[in-house]
Amino acid sequence: MVKQREDSAAAFEKGSRPELAEQERIEISVIQEFLPKQMTEDEIATVIGDVIAAQGAQSLKDMGRCMGVLKERYTGEMDFGKAGAMMKKRLS
Template structure:
């Protein structure tokens, strides 16, 4: 079952269960996916009329990151009730994301991507990141992976 169908199935179930908070988060996910569809459709590329699973995963990852930042801001502002609401939305969104890789798995994925791309210097960092994004979208935090890639490329002595 593709991501869009999984979200729609969960949305229908939330309606049946009368789970208002879950339902509102699922509607936000659906709206973000439809917004992306409209943006792609406006670009004139008829083959990409709707976004695929990889794009949906990217949307979900972005939504999670936005809510984490919001929760942090609410905590700093003393609004713990709003921070908790953001965390509840994160938990609903994360149900649709694949399992996050642990640190060892991320390191081995970075090494494999460096080998696969034949990266030899820091100039090849974009190739390595592109390879990782193609294979592991939604499974790792690329903000944390970037410095790891840089460290491993610099460890080869080509910085």
């Protein structure tokens, strides 16, 4: 939801519509008040390490199971695209 607003604000800026870009940014700040705090990359790396260890994961074949655990425990708290890339790197 926030990402879409950020993309819209950037498009409005590019299209010389700063008033609409500002409105999108205001809406972003309101939305963020209601969303859970997002984990930092360091926090994500720590959680990934914990999940890999707890699941006994050793290769990319185990990635789906580990990502399932992350999604079950941390929905809304992390960027799963970023987490997936980090986990893939760890399991490669």
